[in-house]
Amino acid sequence: xxxxxxxxxxxxxxxxxxxxxxxxxxxxxxxxxxxxxxxxxxxxxxxxxxxxxxxxxxxxxxxxxxxxxxxxxxxxxxxxxxxxxxxxxxxxxxxxxxxxxxxxxxxxxxxxxxxxxxxxxxxxxxxxxxxxxxxxxxxxxxxxxxxxxxxxxxxxxxxxxxxxxxxxxxxxxxxxxxxxxxxxxxxxxxxxxxxxxxxxxxxxxxxxxxxxxxxxxxxxxxxxxxxxxxxxxxxxxxxxxxxxxxxxxxxxxxxxxxxxxxxxxxxxxxxxxxxxxxxxxxxxxxxxxxxxxxxxxxxxxxxxxxxxxxxxxxxxxxxxxxxxxxxxxxxxxxxxxxxxxxxxxxxxxxxxxxxxxxxxxxxxxxxxxxxxxxxxxxxxxxxxxxxxxxxxxxxxxxxxxxxxxxxxxxxxxxxxxxxxxxxxxxxxxxxxxxxxxxxxxxxxxxxxxxxxxxxxxxxxxxxxxxxxxxxxxxxxxxxxxxxxxxxxxxxxxxxxxxxxxxxxxxxxxx
Amino acid sequence: xxxxxxxxxxxxxxxxxxxxxxxxxxxxxxxxxxxxxxxxxxxxxxxxxxxxxxxxxxxxxxxxxxxxxxxxxxxxxxxxxxxxxxxxxxxxxxxxxxxxxxxxxxxxxxxxxxxxxxxxxxxxxxxxxxxxxxxxxxxxxxxxxxxxxxxxxxxxxxxxxxxxxxxxxxxxxxxxxxxxxxxxxxxxxxxxxxxxxxxxxxxxxxxxxxxxxxxxxxxxxxxxxxxxxxxxxxxxxxxxxxxxxxxxxxxxxxxxxxxxxxxxxxxxxxxxxxxxxxxxxxxxxxxxxxxxxxxxxxxxxxxxxxxxxxxxxxxxxxxxxxxxxxxxxxxxxxxxxxxxxxxxxxxxxxxxxxxxxxxxxxxxxxxxxxxxxxxxxxxxxxxxxxxxxxxxxxxxxxxxxxxxxxxxxxxxxxxxxxxxxxxxxxxxxxxxxxxxxxxxxxxxxxxxxxxxxxxxxxxxxxxxxxxxxxxxxxxxxxxxxxxxxxxx
Numbered sequence: 001x002x003x004x005x006x007x008x009x010x011x012x013x014x015x016x017x018x019x020x021x022x023x024x025x026x027x028x029x030x031x032x033x034x035x036x037x038x039x040x041x042x043x044x045x046x047x048x049x050x051x052x053x054x055x056x057x058x059x060x061x062x063x064x065x066x067x068x069x070x071x072x073x074x075x076x077x078x079x080x081x082x083x084x085x086x087x088x089x090x091x092x093x094x095x096x097x098x099x100x101x102x103x104x105x106x107x108x109x110x111x112x113x114x115x116x117x118x119x120x121x122x123x124x125x126x127x128x129x130x131x132x133x134x135x136x137x138x139x140x141x142x143x144x145x146x147x148x149x150x151x152x153x154x155x156x157x158x159x160x161x162x163x164x165x166x167x168x169x170x171x172x173x174x175x176x177x178x179x180x181x182x183x184x185x186x187x188x189x190x191x192x193x194x195x196x197x198x199x200x201x202x203x204x205x206x207x208x209x210x211x212x213x214x215x216x217x218x219x220x221x222x223x224x225x226x227x228x229x230x231x232x233x234x235x236x237x238x239x240x241x242x243x244x245x246x247x248x249x250x251x252x253x254x255x256x257x258x259x260x261x262x263x264x265x266x267x268x269x270x271x272x273x274x275x276x277x278x279x280x281x282x283x284x285x286x287x288x289x290x291x292x293x294x295x296x297x298x299x300x301x302x303x304x305x306x307x308x309x310x311x312x313x314x315x316x317x318x319x320x321x322x323x324x325x326x327x328x329x330x331x332x333x334x335x336x337x338x339x340x341x342x343x344x345x346x347x348x349x350x351x352x353x354x355x356x357x358x359x360x361x362x363x364x365x366x367x368x369x370x371x372x373x374x375x376x377x378x379x380x381x382x383x384x385x386x387x388x389x390x391x392x393x394x395x396x397x398x399x400x401x402x403x404x405x406x407x408x409x410x411x412x413x414x415x416x417x418x419x420x421x422x423x424x425x426x427x428x429x430x431x432x433x434x435x436x437x438x439x440x441x442x443x444x445x446x447x448x449x450x451x452x453x454x455x456x457x458x459x460x461x462x463x464x465x466x467x468x469x470x471x472x473x474x475x476x477x478x479x480x481x482x483x484x485x486x487x488x489x490x491x492x493x494x495x496x497x498x499x500x501x502x503x504x505x506x507x508x509x510x
Numbered sequence: 511x512x513x514x515x516x517x518x519x520x521x522x523x524x525x526x527x528x529x530x531x532x533x534x535x536x537x538x539x540x541x542x543x544x545x546x547x548x549x550x551x552x553x554x555x556x557x558x559x560x561x562x563x564x565x566x567x568x569x570x571x572x573x574x575x576x577x578x579x580x581x582x583x584x585x586x587x588x589x590x591x592x593x594x595x596x597x598x599x600x601x602x603x604x605x606x607x608x609x610x611x612x613x614x615x616x617x618x619x620x621x622x623x624x625x626x627x628x629x630x631x632x633x634x635x636x637x638x639x640x641x642x643x644x645x646x647x648x649x650x651x652x653x654x655x656x657x658x659x660x661x662x663x664x665x666x667x668x669x670x671x672x673x674x675x676x677x678x679x680x681x682x683x684x685x686x687x688x689x690x691x692x693x694x695x696x697x698x699x700x701x702x703x704x705x706x707x708x709x710x711x712x713x714x715x716x717x718x719x720x721x722x723x724x725x726x727x728x729x730x731x732x733x734x735x736x737x738x739x740x741x742x743x744x745x746x747x748x749x750x751x752x753x754x755x756x757x758x759x760x761x762x763x764x765x766x767x768x769x770x771x772x773x774x775x776x777x778x779x780x781x782x783x784x785x786x787x788x789x790x791x792x793x794x795x796x797x798x799x800x801x802x803x804x805x806x807x808x809x810x811x812x813x814x815x816x817x818x819x820x821x822x823x824x825x826x827x828x829x830x831x832x833x834x835x836x837x838x839x840x841x842x843x844x845x846x847x848x849x850x851x852x853x854x855x856x857x858x859x860x861x862x863x864x865x866x867x868x869x870x871x872x873x874x875x876x877x878x879x880x881x882x883x884x885x886x887x888x889x890x891x892x893x894x895x896x897x898x899x900x901x902x903x904x905x906x907x908x909x910x911x912x913x914x915x916x917x918x919x920x921x922x923x924x925x926x927x928x929x930x931x932x933x934x935x936x937x938x939x940x941x942x943x944x945x946x947x948x949x950x951x952x953x954x955x956x957x958x959x960x961x962x963x964x965x966x967x968x969x970x971x972x973x974x975x976x977x978x979x980x981x982x983x984x985x986x987x988x989x990x991x992x993x994x995x996x997x998x
Contacts, residue, residue: 072984073983073984073987074984075984075987075988075991076915140902141902141903141907144901144902144907145901145902145903147901148896148901151941152948155945155948155949156948156949162949163945163949166945166949167938167941167945170937170941171937171938171941174901174933174937175931175934178927178930178931178933178934179927179930181911181930182914182918182923182926182927182930185911185915185926186918186923188915188918189915189918189919213921213923215923215924
């Protein structure tokens, strides 16, 4: 278990070093704080690239070379264990990239700069912790810790209704985590309190399939009951219908960079939880509930798309489009086939980049317009003819929109195609209906585009300036990512293939 | 025989120190009447007394348990740990009282004296091994508490608090005595160790009499820890009493009550008899009710002190879960919970005390925008509130995690879920304070009075264990694990 490399520790703790630095720098030196945070996230991102470079794509499961484990609480056999495999690596890369970009995009934040950047880096550290932890307790701690910076980031720097959004977000997620906590402790005792009783890898593999427990005189299947608990915990994060109601509020009220992180990384933590915890630990129950997951995924796709279509606030539209796109991930997860699962993980990555672009662009626009109405409540147009006013902005917007729509040649297409390939045989009806969702996605995005970018230039849009150098600089890597991974997805697919294959094989035995 | 008592006294040093401190405080107060110079001396004496008691208790922690005074008192590491928490709680409350203007300047020494008295009662209660001493301990604790509640004697609410407290206390003590007399009637002994050997071999008739008698017995204890349905006095008393007294009530009597219930349960009801099943059943229902009622009632409160009162009812419910499981893990979790609860409660009440002194009341609105005026204090308050709600990596989470694991180990999943949902409810109202402090702008420019560097440092220092015990809790949980009950 004890690898020689401290690389993962550096990736995990680098953001926290950044937090300490931010706390030391006096709050009057706003620029120093910004630069320090930027350098810090840049280092983290480079470290994740180093990890990518050293990653051995032929190994299925955890890469022993990077594992690191020391005892934390001996009485409970809790360990500080970090590790990386093909499922977590894409997420780690995404986290490294998006936080770096978000620091750049947050350059214009003026309200208590110190607190903002400190909390932001704190958030990055805890997100990294979730993706790196291999100890269930550690995972849970990071999963929850993440709520604290999010709460303050939304609540202090958010929009008008930020308090409500922050509280709702916090309470929803906390409720889900409590169910997870009960499940975690139950697993600990089911595993016999041994040295590996909190180790996610040791818990995995379907050891609890035949375990029964009785409550109120009825017998329950241990694995089914706690799969449902874990499912709800993760589903709230994804968010799966009907637990999605916190998302539109949180997204709309959050400041741009936080929306990006929320959609780009935090939602993926939910599906990552399925892949890392719920599926491997309860494979039989996962197979048992696959139909249910598929139908919920379909509801997400269709319902999210219809909700997006009805929005007049462009940020809310993109927020609901996330609900719809995460539905595709759920479909891929329900397929439990090689293509489907690969597609799901790839979609997690691709949605991270494309939706991050959308939110960043909306943020750029908002800095100029200070509103986000496609159609104002009084019926007048909020934007019009942006295409002639902001050509660079529009081109980037088109790339982002098409990537998010799943146009062939851009990243969204490959992952969605893989998901449909994987799911078609098992759930033909659902596939057909979900394709309809794809169509709806194209409809609401194009409709939004038409209303905002074409037509007559409305008076107030004339004063808008196009993207400046800083904005172009941070949009560029994402543009490259969606185009390159749209044509040539192998760099990402290769790293996940072996690990996803291992998980599919495990699920296949039930 | 006489020699035996002397030997026993040797094991009873911490209690004796507290007693002696109390008497010296009375003498100092009497000698320096109407003299301002008496105040520092009072504070110093009580600190010295409490700290020496604390040191001796810590040294005693590793000693094996034994029973003294012809088996009427049990000294064991479980009780010692509980006493450590109570001594620290008293220390904190006395310090808050020194700083707070909620207690009249003249009555500050009285507060210290009575707090010591309550502490003696609590310590006696914690180690009582027979019903008589238990009753004496409880009454020592209670009668002085009634007086403490009325310390703000010109204030109607304070008077009301004292009256309510004494009426409730008197009635429940009476009910408890009634129950005790039945227990004695059936078993013919007042000694718990002897009862423990008798209970598994009772006839079903005796069992049927004992079930209601023990439940009546529980009334007296349940009222002390403010568990539902005996909690009605607590919000009013907590609100009416001066803040240092409230902080004191939230810690010392509660921990003492918990300790004695834990001792009784482990000693008498750690078997499969009908009596044990009904006791545990009743206790678990009350635990669930206590959590739920406490937390739901806390949501609507406008006064922070009253909110904390209700939330402390909720916490009592969670602590009861550590007893309901009747296991070593349960006791360990209970002690850990109480230990972390001590720091969180002290910080919370300390801060409320400053706000109250400055603005004259402690309504939620008074906390608006505090972060822009007093960042250190506010961050401490935020940490404590999150910790009370059970958010990792703070000690409140670890405490809840321990209780959870004890409950799940017994496969009481429903109780675990109820406790979890309560945690979510509690997060809502704790977050209310955080929201006001951080997201709102302050309503006035007034800085908070009395928040000197020293006080800020103390607040900060008390917050440190709240954080560190959430990450490095191995040591303390190890100590709590060693702290076992003496079961003869």
